[in-house]
Amino acid sequence: MDVIALDDPTDAQIREWHRVLAAVHAADPGAEPAPDPERTTARLLGAEPGSRQRLWAAADGGRLAAVAALRLPGAPGADRPAEIDIQVRPEWRRRGLGGRLLAVAAGGLRADGRSSVIAQVLAGTPAVPFLESHGFECVLTLKGMLLRLDELPAGRVARLVAQGPAGYRLVRWRGVVPDEHATALAGAKTAMADLAEYEGTPWDAHRVRETAEMVAKRGDDLYTVAALDGAAIAGFTEVVVPLGAAGRAAQYDTAVVPEHRGRRLGIWVKAAMLQWLAGERPEVREIETDNSGDNEHMIAVNEELGFRVERESLEYQAAAAALPAPPLAARVPETRS
Ligand SMILES: CC(C)(COP(=O)(O)OP(=O)(O)OC[C@H]1O[C@@H](n2cnc3c(N)ncnc32)[C@H](O)[C@@H]1OP(=O)(O)O)[C@@H](O)C(=O)NCCC(=O)NCCS
The missing domain is CATH 3.40.630.30 (Gcn5-related N-acetyltransferase (GNAT))
Known part of the structure; x- marks a missing residue:
């Protein structure tokens, strides 16, 4: 050998x-x-x-x-x-x-x-x-969590989307971020830095685009939904539908900028993502996500959406x-x- x-x-x-x-x-x-x-x-x-x-x-x-x-x-x-x-x-x-x-x-x-x-x-x-x-x-x-879309109670997603907080506007895009939102997305990703303790490189428009291009190069599809406060991104969520995924998509980053937290923006962008995917990618039956075991807020948001803990991973x-x-x-x- x-x-x-x-x-x-x-x-x-x-x-x-x-x-x-x-x-x-x-x-x-x-x-x-x-x-x-x-x-x-x-x-x-x-x-x-x-x-x-x-x-x-x-x-x-x-x-x-x-x-x-x-x-x-x-x-x-x-x-x-x-x-x-x-x-x-x-x-x-x-x-x-x-x-x-x-x-x-x-x-x-x-x-x-x-x-x-x-x-x-x-x-x-x-x-x-x-x-x-x-x-x-x-x-x-x-905590590896899984959402089975066919187990979602009818109307839950539409209700959560309709209950979005006042003063914000939803935008969404597939693949690389449109130029008009690139700097704002980098700003929102920087706000996540407290969770990503290994990231030594700061986020800028170039790195945001490069990351999305990397996903496309693998043949995977990246979907992003963001909540705008004026031109700034107050919160966003990303889901990737992998090539040959056999019905399972993967949750990527979700973050709400600190000064916008506590207004249910996280659940709003995630619910809007589910609604979009249901129309755009009906073959997606499940979404998986990994949450840091001490990220109680994100785990609570996921549980409210219907995600259940499936496995525990360790880094x-x-x-x-x-x-x-x-x-x-x-x-x-x-x-x-
Ligand atoms: C984890 C994995 C890579 C180990 O490969 P491996 O070739 O069996 O490992 P080694 O023979 O080099 O083991 C070295 C030492 O690791 C420890 N170890 C490995 N497997 C173990 C087991 N099942 N139980 C207890 N100790 C274990 C032991 O100390 C072992 O030394 P020993 O055999 O003299 O007691 C293999 O089990 C695997 O492919 N698992 C699935 C994929 C995975 O989880 N990969 C890890 C990502 S880094």
Whole structure:
């Protein structure tokens, strides 16, 4: 079993990579939908704008037993942490492959001048003891909530939209923000900064557009609804309908600027989003969202809309210095249990 870099993966390697993801999902489906091959291809071939990625795999001839993706947002040496995702086929676990891939990725992390790395994993899965035995610490608990649209009581969404606070106006757009709202959206995203403790880069119109272009490049559709106070955005919500999503959309950012909080703007923009999606994307049956476990207000808004807690995710972080050194050329035993 060799660890190889896949910086320029072939079609066969992409197919194999996808098989690893599918095997991991089949063994432990959790609340996640099955991975989609087109999406895997798009992710492996295109690093997101403003970000680079490094890929490695543990290869048994042409077959891949385990894969690792290291996402490097921003410029090399940037003060932002990298993100690591390692997936090991169930029949190849507890043989040190995950640890070997992590050590190789740690080399890539240091080579890029990063000081830390984060990983998001499901609570109660082997990822927890794996990361904790490799120098990671849990820094955030996320409640994964799901809204099943066909379980929404009739009329609830229309009623919430109709009850919007006086003095505000709703606007909405698909994809990249229209020029007239770009600076205002950057301002509203900056107001979220208290929640996003890892964001070292300030929001501006350029970064707002770049993030939306990144979503489009993956083949996903970004929908935004915002509440305007004059020309300023007082609150907004974003939902992404992923390519090949099989009926499930993902909630992205929702924020209400501090001086506009307490007026039910959050639930208003979210209800308007549900109403828009029902007409625009009727195939969407479910919306998933992750909320920081201590973000009680957003969880309350989601519960009022009908979201229910499905799973708990944990965000782990490790300093580059705490990670294992790149491995020696030791080989993993070829026999499987
Ligand atoms: C988490 C995962 C990557 C671990 O891969 P792996 O190849 O089995 O890990 P390793 O063999 O290198 O394990 C190294 C150490 O981690 C710990 N560990 C790993 N799996 C464990 C488990 N199920 N229970 C307890 N400890 C575990 C142990 O300390 C282990 O050392 P040991 O086998 O000598 O006791 C794998 O279980 C997986 O693919 N899970 C699903 C995807 C996922 O959640 N990925 C995490 C994203 S970073």
